[in-house]
Amino acid sequence: MLKLIRLEYRKTNLRPYTLSVIIATILFIGFIYLFAYIPRIDEDPELLMFAEYSTVSGLLILVSLTTYSVLASAMFAKMVIDTFDANSLTLIYSYPVRRSAILLSKIIAVLLFTAAAMMISNTVVFTLFFLTESISPLVNDTFVSSVVLDALSLTLLSMAAMSAISVTAMTIGLYRQSVPLTIISTVVILASTNNVFMEVLSNPVILLVTLVLCIVVLSVSTLLAAKHVRDLEVA
Amino acid sequence: MKVKTADVSKLYDSYEVLKRINMNVDDGNIYGLLGPNGAGKSTLLKMLSGLNAPSLGEVYFNGNALHIDDGHVKPLIGSVIETPVFYNHLSAYENLSIHLEYMNTDHLTIEEALTIVGLKTAGDLPVAKFSLGMRQRLAVARAFIHLPELLVLDEPLNGLDPKGVKEMRALFKKLRGQFDMTLIISSHILNEIEHVADEIGILHKGELLTEVSMQTLKINYPDGIETFFFNMTEGDG
Ligand SMILES: Nc1ncnc2c1ncn2[C@@H]1O[C@H](COP(=O)(O)OP(=O)(O)OP(=O)(O)O)[C@@H](O)[C@H]1O
Ligand SMILES: [Mg+2]
Numbered sequence: 047m048l049k050l051i052r053l054e055y056r057k058t059n060l061r062p063y064t065l066s067v068i069i070a071t072i073l074f075i076g077f078i079y080l081f082a083y084i085p086r087i088d089e090d091p092e093l094l095m096f097a098e099y100s101t102v103s104g105l106l107i108l109v110s111l112t113t114y115s116v117l118a119s120a121m122f123a124k125m126v127i128d129t130f131d132a133n134s135l136t137l138i139y140s141y142p143v144r145r146s147a148i149l150l151s152k153i154i155a156v157l158l159f160t161a162a163a164m165m166i167s168n169t170v171v172f173t174l175f176f177l178t179e180s181i182s183p184l185v186n187d188t189f190v191s192s193v194v195l196d197a198l199s200l201t202l203l204s205m206a207a208m209s210a211i212s213v214t215a216m217t218i219g220l221y222r223q224s225v226p227l228t229i230i231s232t233v234v235i236l237a238s239t240n241n242v243f244m245e246v247l248s249n250p251v252i253l254l255v256t257l258v259l260c261i262v263v264l265s266v267s268t269l270l271a272a273k274h275v276r277d278l279e280v281a
Numbered sequence: 282m283k284v285k286t287a288d289v290s291k292l293y294d295s296y297e298v299l300k301r302i303n304m305n306v307d308d309g310n311i312y313g314l315l316g317p318n319g320a321g322k323s324t325l326l327k328m329l330s331g332l333n334a335p336s337l338g339e340v341y342f343n344g345n346a347l348h349i350d351d352g353h354v355k356p357l358i359g360s361v362i363e364t365p366v367f368y369n370h371l372s373a374y375e376n377l378s379i380h381l382e383y384m385n386t387d388h389l390t391i392e393e394a395l396t397i398v399g400l401k402t403a404g405d406l407p408v409a410k411f412s413l414g415m416r417q418r419l420a421v422a423r424a425f426i427h428l429p430e431l432l433v434l435d436e437p438l439n440g441l442d443p444k445g446v447k448e449m450r451a452l453f454k455k456l457r458g459q460f461d462m463t464l465i466i467s468s469h470i471l472n473e474i475e476h477v478a479d480e481i482g483i484l485h486k487g488e489l490l491t492e493v494s495m496q497t498l499k500i501n502y503p504d505g506i507e508t509f510f511f512n513m514t515e516g517d518g
Binding site: 049053056057059133134135136137139140141142143144145279280 | 327330331332333349350351352353354355356358360362363364365366367368370371375379382383384385
């Protein structure tokens with residue numbers, strides 16, 4: 047399996063994706079300071095929720111989840127939907143490797159890349175932000191170690207959510223053999239689950255339930271995709 | 282017997298593209314599969330190379346039933362089917378190298394294979410920049426580089442200039458002679474394969490009309506075998 051994953055990276059031009067990650071990280075740094083600065087713009091009491099670390103961190107996690115889910119589904123569109131189209135199948139089906147193994151290696155390759163990118167990107171953004179907060183804070187809240195811990199657990203949860211969302215979108219796209227549908231599904235799923243994510247911030251039980259749910263959805267989607275691929279024919 | 286099919290049929294929805302094909306390809310032969318456009322050649326070759334499964338019947342390879350997910354036989358087969366697909370942003374060299382990683386078996390060196398098909402100087406060029414004929418040559422190189430026992434070539438002379446056609450014919454004979462490969466080559470042009478084939482099968486409207494050795498044909502049709510081909514497929518072909 048390791049060899050198959052390595053081959054997936056060799057076959058794919060990763061440069062545009064790496065570039066996207068770098069640009070996204072720079073934008074996130076801008077966002078997190080913007081979120082923190084909002085309550086100071088004018089003293090509107092309705093904006094006071096922005097004066098808390100949990101809101102600032104939560105918003106950044108949402109932005110990052112959205113960005114990386116879309117990036118992952120773009121990679122799935124290229125690496126899975128395009129290679130499992132009726133013509134390109136000739137290529138992978140001539141290899142002495144089970145079809146489901148090829149699919150699985152592609153899913154792991156994409157998720158490894160995007161999850162690692164997410165981790166690195168969030169770490170850079172939060173480390174920088176917390177560092178300047180500990181020196182001269184923008185946020186009114188008191189800065190304690192639990193703020194850092196919350197950011198970390200939210201990052202981990204959003205990695206699981208990103209995996210579940212993008213693989214589900216990939217499976218939907220695979221059944222219809224459609225790249226646009228893959229991307230649209232990602233956006234629709236994101237839009238309809240955002241609320242849940244904001245709830246998660248305040249409640250560790252919901253956080254755990256969401257995590258388990260993500261893993262279940264990820265597994266079911268992967269199995270459905272593998273089942274679909276097994277019956278595909280070369281055109 | 283290298284390849285044998287037992288009552289192989291292929292249906293798309295309820296349309297029968299291939300009807301109970303019983304084909305026999307001897308070990309070490311070059312088998313020419315002839316038939317007009319739409320006869321079902323590509324459909325049949327995809328099953329012979331283990332890419333698609335028959336709807337009915339069985340394909341036998343070295344006497345064993347061939348299954349599409351069988352990891353053991355895939356390295357023993359090389360194929361070029363219809364318009365070949367590559368990793369276009371990668372070089373010819375990289376394409377062959379990745380192919381060999383997947384095949385994981387004894388093989389010619391990439392330089393040897395590229396030289397044999399006349400692409401020695403184009404090895405570092407991205408395949409996206411290749412001409413039609415160059416892609417065809419590279420596809421053939423990819424099909425034989427892992428030294429398969431069976432080489433399945435669907436209209437391999439497509440896009441080649443006269444010099445390329447001549448070289449390719451010589452290559453087919455070399456692969457059979459030097460590397461003991463069995464070749465199945467399809468074409469809708471009789472002239473393309475009558476000079477290389479040992480045996481010819483004629484496919485027409487999804488039916489294998491006949492299988493006959495070139496030797497027999499040459500005796501029965503001393504003036505050329507066009508008349509034979511025409512007689513077989515005459516009418517509405
Ligand atoms: N995936 C498919 N779904 C439905 N019909 C198909 C499919 N593939 C092939 N056919 C039909 O099967 C018939 C045979 O097609 P095939 O490509 O095997 O012919 P061929 O002999 O290779 O022709 P050509 O010389 O033009 O390459 C055609 O009528 C084609 O429309
Ligand atoms: Mg064809």
